[in-house]
Amino acid sequence: MKQLEKKFTGKGEVKGFSFTQLKNNGKAYIYEVADGSFKHYEVFKHKENTQFKCISYPRSKSFGIWAFSVSTFERANEIFEELTIEKEVQNGI
Numbered sequence: 001m002k003q004l005e006k007k008f009t010g011k012g013e014v015k016g017f018s019f020t021q022l023k024n025n026g027k028a029y030i031y032e033v034a035d036g037s038f039k040h041y042e043v044f045k046h047k048e049n050t051q052f053k054c055i056s057y058p059r060s061k062s063f064g065i066w067a068f069s070v071s072t073f074e075r076a077n078e079i080f081e082e083l084t085i086e087k088e089v090q091n092g093i
Contacts, residue, residue: 002054004029013060022073028083030076033069041076043068045083 004024010017016035019042023030031042044067047056058067070076 001048002052004055004057023077023080025080025084028080030073030080032073041070041073043070043076043079043083045086 004021005019006021008019010019010033014033018034020032020034021029022032022041027046029042029044029046033040033042042058042063044058044062047058047066048054049056063069068076068079070079
């Protein structure tokens with residue numbers, strides 16, 4: 001299974017943004033997203049794309065469902081913890 005890159009530059013609708021993975025526990029991720037003058041954080045669930053054998057980075061339509069965009073790392077970390085607990089409950093851990 002191909003993992004998400006730790007750092008990458010956006011293409012298409014996110015062209016010009018740089019993405020840096022800050023946290024990953026196999027259940028959720030936090031990425032810092034920056035364009036030089038502005039930064040925010042994207043937090044999302046671990047989703048495996050079995051068709052392409054890779055982990056999926058969320059598309060814009062996923063935000064508000066299984067991915068979230070917030071302005072502070074503190075809030076991103078809170079959501080990261082919530083997603084981790086949610087995934088553990090779903091898996092019966």
